[in-house]
Amino acid sequence: MGLGARIGNGKGYTMYTRARHGSLTARAPWQWFALAILPFAWAHTARAVPEFARQTGQACNACHVGGFGPQLTAFGRSFKLGGYTLSTKSGFNAPLSAMLVETYTHTSKDLSGPAGPHAGSNDNGSLQQLSLFAAGRLGEHIGMLGQVTYSDIDRKVAMDNVDVRYARNFSRGGHGGVFGITLNNNPTVSDLWNTLPAWKFPYMAPELAPGPSASPLIYGGLGQQVIGAGAYVSLDNRYYGEVGAYRTLSRSLLDTFNVDYGGRLAGAAPYWRLTWSRDWNGQTLMFGLVGLTARLQPDGAGTPADRFRDVGVDGAYERYFDGGNAFTVNASYVHEKQTLDATFAGAGAERTSHTLDAASLDASYYFHDTYGATLGWFNTTGTRDAILFSPDPDGGSATGNPASRGEIVQVDWTPFGKRDSWAEPWANLRIGVQYTIYDKFNGASRNYDGFGRNASDNDTLFVFLWTAF
Numbered sequence: 001m002g003l004g005a006r007i008g009n010g011k012g013y014t015m016y017t018r019a020r021h022g023s024l025t026a027r028a029p030w031q032w033f034a035l036a037i038l039p040f041a042w043a044h045t046a047r048a049v050p051e052f053a054r055q056t057g058q059a060c061n062a063c064h065v066g067g068f069g070p071q072l073t074a075f076g077r078s079f080k081l082g083g084y085t086l087s088t089k090s091g092f093n094a095p096l097s098a099m100l101v102e103t104y105t106h107t108s109k110d111l112s113g114p115a116g117p118h119a120g121s122n123d124n125g126s127l128q129q130l131s132l133f134a135a136g137r138l139g140e141h142i143g144m145l146g147q148v149t150y151s152d153i154d155r156k157v158a159m160d161n162v163d164v165r166y167a168r169n170f171s172r173g174g175h176g177g178v179f180g181i182t183l184n185n186n187p188t189v190s191d192l193w194n195t196l197p198a199w200k201f202p203y204m205a206p207e208l209a210p211g212p213s214a215s216p217l218i219y220g221g222l223g224q225q226v227i228g229a230g231a232y233v234s235l236d237n238r239y240y241g242e243v244g245a246y247r248t249l250s251r252s253l254l255d256t257f258n259v260d261y262g263g264r265l266a267g268a269a270p271y272w273r274l275t276w277s278r279d280w281n282g283q284t285l286m287f288g289l290v291g292l293t294a295r296l297q298p299d300g301a302g303t304p305a306d307r308f309r310d311v312g313v314d315g316a317y318e319r320y321f322d323g324g325n326a327f328t329v330n331a332s333y334v335h336e337k338q339t340l341d342a343t344f345a346g347a348g349a350e351r352t353s354h355t356l357d358a359a360s361l362d363a364s365y366y367f368h369d370t371y372g373a374t375l376g377w378f379n380t381t382g383t384r385d386a387i388l389f390s391p392d393p394d395g396g397s398a399t400g401n402p403a404s405r406g407e408i409v410q411v412d413w414t415p416f417g418k419r420d421s422w423a424e425p426w427a428n429l430r431i432g433v434q435y436t437i438y439d440k441f442n443g444a445s446r447n448y449d450g451f452g453r454n455a456s457d458n459d460t461l462f463v464f465l466w467t468a469f
Contacts, residue, residue, distance in 0.1 A: 060418075060428050061369040061417050061418055062075050063075055063076030063079060064076060065318075065326050065366060066369055066430075067370065067414045068414045068430045070199050071194045071199075071201075072194065073318075074284055080165075080192055081167065081192060083141060083142060083180055084135065084143030085137045085141060085143045085167065087136075096132060097135075097469065098130070098131065098469055099466070099468045100127070100130050100468075101127070101129040101204065101465070101466045102125070102127055103463065104123075104126075104461075105123075105126070105208045105461070106461040106462075107457065108456060108457050108460075109453070109457035112393040113394070115209065116207070117154055126152055126207075127150075127151065128153060128207055129150075129151055130150045130151070131147050131149040133145065135147075141166055142164075143164075143167075144164040144165065145161070146164075147160035151207075153207055158224070158257060158258035159224055159257035159259060160224065161189050162185045162186075163182060166181045168180065175235060175236055177235040177236060179231070179232065179233040180232055180233075182232060182242075184230075185249075186222070186226070187292055188290070189223075190244075193275070193288065193316055193330070194316070195288065195316055195332045196218075196312075196314065200330065201360075201364075201374060201376050201408070202374075202408055202410065204432065204434075204464050206436075206462040209458065209460040210394055210441075210458045212404035212441060213396075214402030214442075216334045216358055217336065218290070218292045218312070218334060222246060222269070222294070225248060225254060225259055225260075226248055226249060226265065227246065228244050228269075229245065230245075237279065238276060238277060240277070241272075241273065241274050241275075242274075243270070243271070243273075244270070244272075245268035245270050245271065246269045247268055248264045248265045251300070262298075263297055263298040264300040264301065265295065265296060265297075266295040266305045269293060269295075270291075270292070271291070271292050273289070273290050273291075274288060275287065275288035276288070282320040282321070283318065285315075285317055286316040287313075287314075288314045289314075290310075290313075290314065290334075291309075291311045292309075292310045293307075293308070293310070294307070298342050303341075304341035305341060306339065306343055307340075308336060308337070308338055309337045310336045313332070313333050314330075314333070315332075316328070316329065324369035325366065326366045328364045329361075329362070329364075330361070331359075331362075332358075332360050333359045334356075335355065335356075336356040338353070338354040338356065343388070348387060348388065349388040353383075355382055356380065356402065357380065357381050358378075359379045359380075360376065361376065361377045361378075362374055362375065369417060369418055370418075372412045372414065373410070374410045374412075375408070375409055377406075378404075378406060378408070379404075379405040380403060380404045380405070381403045382403065384399065384400045384401050385400050386400035388400070389401065389402050389443065391450030392449060393449055394449060394451075394453060395449065396442065397448060397449065399448075403440055404440055404441050404442060404455075405438070405440045406441075407436070407439075409435045409437075410433065410434040411432065412430050412433070413432070414428070414429065416428045427468070428467065428468045428469070430464075430466045432466070433462075434461075436459060436460040437456075438458050439455060441454075441458055
């Protein structure tokens with residue numbers, strides 16, 4: 001899984017969810033590492049996370065709230081907007097960084113079966129992610145962030161998030177800004193804020209615990225299965241706009257990348273993004289709109305297709321204080337209209353017309369870029385369908401209702417990441433404890449699955465050690 005990435009298309013349930021998939025045969029790790037390194041064979045200056053810190057000459061807390069990714073500061077957003085090209089170095093430098101995430105997951109009640117293909121029904125420890133990054137400045141105006149990930153949950157290596165950018169500054173008539181092009185494999189991964197699915201809280205989440213069965217397509221439902229190109233422009237550090245479109249990668253290429261095939265887009269899927277933001281006196285305020293429209297053929301060929309139209313609104317507020325203290329708030333709401341012609345034709349739904357609404361809110365405070373606390377809230381509602389959301393142990397719905405609601409509490413410690421930290425800028429570490437509380441799960445608080453499981457049985461304690469070097 002990428003930093004903060006998540007999946008879910010509102011059409012089913014899996015015990016463990018991944019932005020990277022793993023039902024296909026694994027490739028040898030050296031093949032993936034070679035693939036990741038290949039774009040840099042000609043690059044003179046290339047860096048990755050935390051190589052970005054070494055490339056820019058800045059400590060991690062210059063780009064990341066709390067001294068650790070992926071929550072970006074204004075400087076971090078500017079660096080990404082400029083195509084990952086800002087550098088204080090010259091000559092060739094090794095382009096690689098790595099990330100390792102060790103986790104422990106406990107649910108209030110044991111599951112009826114294994115939480116994953118190589119896991120037990122509860123109290124699972126896991127090497128959840130071991131990622132290799134190849135990223136940074138490729139040229140004066142070109143840069144990228146690319147990631148491949150291994151997990152012992154499915155014991156596969158797979159392609160993760162990729163974002164390649166071309167960016168240039170401009171100035172005309174008293175106005176200035178940046179325009180650029182992004183080539184990426186996950187809608188919203190190109191975004192600058194931590195309100196949209198690819199980069200929103202929780203930035204690290206349990207993969208060996210039940211998750212609600214429904215979420216809009218834009219919540220990673222196309223992640224790593226597509227390739228898309230978009231053009232963006234930022235004007236006067238206040239107005240931002242992006243338009244792009246995505247197409248499904250071929251089955252053979254997805255097989256090579258170890259990514260599950262989730263259906264074929266019928267034509268291009270347009271994506272758009274608009275934001276307004278203002279910076280003043282150590283504060284930042286942002287309001288935004290986002291949209292994705294897609295026609296998805298589940299069997300990969302012919303008609304009919306399932307149609308999805310996602311439209312969302314989001315906002316963020318940041319307040320920075322002296323001494324590395326920061327307060328942030330992120331909020332989003334997405335409405336999805338579904339016309340499930342293909343699913344209905346295959347007897348997978350009671351009717352074709354459906355809606356989903358997903359809302360989230362989180363607030364964080366970081367003290368000295370070291371100690372952090374975050375409170376989060378999420379709520380998903382949608383139309384009932386007893387076939388689409390049917391009874392099933394742990395992950396089903398007895399009522400045919402996809403509604404889920406809960407809260408997340410996280411505290412974390414980031415001992416490094418500052419200018420005077422040990423091993424800066426070569427290593428960073430975050431240790432966190434997270435607890436998720438479900439008030440409602442898949443349509444009910446009690447016996448939601450039709451087999452006696454309650455929403456509170458899925459309350460999850462999640463402990464993680466997240467290091468980058």
